[in-house]
Amino acid sequence: MPAACHSLHLMDSIIQGFLGAFRLIIALDPELRRIILLSLQVSGTALVVATCLGLPVGALLAQRRVPLRGPILSLLSTGMGLPPVVVGLFFYLLLSRSGPFGILELLYTPTAMIIVQTVLAFPIVASLSHAAIAKVDPVIRQAAFTLGATPLQEVLTVVREARYGIMAGVMAGLGRVMAEVGAILIVGGNIAGYTRVITTTIVLQTSMGEFELAIALGIVLLLIALGINLGLRFFQRAGGVRSGVILWD
């Protein structure tokens, strides 16, 4: 009997949680809004930085004879599966007060969260950009040359041909950082109103047994995931990309 009572109580909590969650979403609760905005801000910035760094690296590796190209590509592939908590721990040690970069006082700030998410997204964007650019038919570059392109214009032409594959890589990177929780929890500290984002809030609220906000944020995260997957599918189809990519860790 006690077990049955417990189950009923849990079901009631879940139902109440969902009802409360929908109320929060419909009312556009200020706290919910702030958390979502901060998540998008942190992950969006990290993605922009990762793309600005990853795309040129991918293009360089695909189009130029770079020394140690093979080992670099292996390193990037490995980086795609980096455990977020390990990255978080590493950056915690670097940024903590007694660490080499402690003087910057970045620990428990959104900047620290952006740094770790950039590190997590960079290998994905660089590696998938490389794959997309390397797949472009060499005659494209030759065509650009014969029509009078400068070396930079040749590279940009090839990159433009790979745009759908590159966008798929960027979307995969976004998927990775939006869903990430371990690293930002360690370096962000989950401070209310400052470093608290969707995933860290879900962890906290669940541990406290308060499901309304957690479920509301869960629904929003799922909607974002759906949007990212739809975007990814669009770019994969448009570019004829058939291979799968890691979207969520």
Next chain:
Amino acid sequence: MGLSLEVAGITKSYNGQSVLRGCSWLFHPGRTYALEGPNGSGKSTFLRLAALLEPPDAGSVIYAENGVALPHDLHLRRRITLLLPKIGVFNTTVFNNVAYGLKIRGRRSQEIEARVQDVLATVGLDHKSRQNALDLSSGETKRLGLARALVIEPEVFWLDEPTANLDPQNTEIIEQIILKMKVGGKSTIIVVTHDPAQAQRLGDHLLVMENGQIVPR
């Protein structure tokens, strides 16, 4: 006056196998040459070297104007072009494909619009201007390649097997466009073909690739 081209004693080997053995010829400005020879005779290799796509192992490729040799720089490259058997279609509209050469030269959009439409009408693709170029048939793709080259008004125009694997109708269309270019006399045209009859139809000067060397027919 226009560009002249002197190819002097060029040689090229691939994997130890000699393809060109001291190839030499002087191409005068504004004339049309047809270079024929069987498959594997080295015609395409010669074209790639002469069009500056790759360097020869030995010998020289000299483009000159008024008797002065020009450096192999971007400025010279933009005065010559070549149409390869596989043209490399950009994944965008027919219009953008043709406009490419003008855009990278920084031409103004009004000029680009006018010239691209004009060239598309010449090759009979004006009605497909907004279509994705990857959806064109093989004959249309070949004409697209021709349009991309024509729009930049090359002074030296190399064409490598411009009608290979095309049906008679598309072959005729392309030959007619080349013949029209000849009438203008602004460009030096060099057509590489394995078809002696086509060489006869298109060329004023008939050349043959034999044993890795160019000889008059």
